[in-house]
Amino acid sequence: MTDGTPHLEFCNLCAFYGSKQVLKDVTFTVPRNSVIGIIGPANSGKTTLLKTINRTLDFVSGGRFTGDVRINGQSVRSMRDPNELRRRIGMVFPLPVGLPLSIYENVAYAPRRRGVTDKAELDEIVERCLRQSVLWEEVKDRLQMLGTRLSGGQQQRLTLARALSLSPEILCLDEFSIAIDPVTTMRIEDVLKELRKSITIVLVTNLVQQARRLADNTLFLWRSEMVELSPTDVAFSDQPKDRRTYEYINGIFG
């Protein structure tokens, strides 16, 4: 559980695509081994916020950010090799992407790139990650099948397994359950509750109840701005700090 020290800090973060500003002066910290839920309507900058953490915003043409993002106090800008940074952060985006490799190789991809060649070790990683993403039982007899042949929900869990194969210290989940059935989602949420003992989770979700179930703190982003960051029970109470949070969560926004 969290010891209260900051793991991830955002300082006056502003993000841009060309001249369009998509994040305005966002400042908050995420304590170590906690879950932060980020809610907010579409186009409010949630995904962009995640992309600043592992600097994949660099890959978007015209994408840049000012201000700073710090992990363990170290600025992500100051890291010499952004790929090294990306290997520490698990990212799951809403579009399920199975790489055109076997299921096994999908999960073994990142470990292989960082130099793991031992078959037994790889087997162990693949099984652990597939179990954590609740996919193991469905695919354990056909690990050599192409990952792209799986159904959408299965590919989504494969994406999660790939992210976990990094053994990340921070796990960013962007709408991870969008293609997954409710029962399996609940099982994955149970796994996340287990994982949060050792890693910090940033959970972007449109399912506000998912944030309620999992998050220690909840951040409400609206029109590129941070409206409220409160402990989840406060944000979901009848008296959050900002009236708009109450209205958004209860669907009377407008």
Place this chain on the structure above:
Amino acid sequence: MNSAPALNPFAATELESQKGRRLVLTKWVMFGFCALLVVPLVLILVDIFVKASPLFSWDYIWQNPVNKGKAGGLWAPLVGTFYLVIGSLLFVAPVGILAAIYLNEYAKEGWLNRTISVAVTSLAGVPSIVHALFGLGAFVLGMLPAINRLIVDPNHPEKKWEAGLLTASLTIAVMNLPVIITSAREALGAVPLAFREACWNLGATRWQTIRTIVLPNSLSGILTGIILVVSRAAGETAPILFTGATYFKFIADSGWQKLFPYSIGEPFVAMSMHLHVICTQISKMPDVMKFGSAAALIVLILLINSFAIALRVWLRGRKRW
């Protein structure tokens, strides 16, 4: 059966059957235009192959031309074309594929990238005779003297390199470069961006992503481009006209020398050039020899193209998403 129903409710009305007849007519008119294109081609092919048929035998392929091509086979030009194709591929394939990878995977969108793209496309439209003149200027008149200054022993000035396989291959390579770049770029671009992003998110470098995901999944398109280029290299006459091909050359008739008859610095004979020469430059050339050469060239290119098609079909069956 007592009697057919007097009125079939599904029968076509007069207007509908009129419409139907018009559709059929339209279809046959279009078929006619299509036939207009295909029939002459078939007639030409049949004419060539019938007139060349007395020559069909392995000897015709295996023997060297005799008496300026008036008799004998096609071995010397066939080997020349083979080495010309291989030589040009050695230059154009690596350069073209690496250029395509750079343009598609590394270069940022911008004026430079757009300029290069336009240049590549325009280069593809340059007539082959212009490439021939470029090759003459750049490789035969520019590059060869420089090489000769380095390698020629002053005591044996006759051992210098002449226009030959090297210069002709380079010229063909330059001519085919835009084709390779364009087809390879298309193949690379067909791999969804989502795959690359997934790899980058895992901390894979750009090159790791290209090597493990992008290249394996675009190989079919790249190979198809290469093979199409091969048939162009085998069929073009103009680019090798001034840059290394010669009218006749006596090569060894047996042994290793017959398999490797040309050094890279001496003139060679090639199929396309051979056909051109025996059709236009030699008096009293028997017609059958002309048709034989044409048929052999057509078969060569058809073989290469059908190999390309087979490869594409096979690789398409292995598509992985």
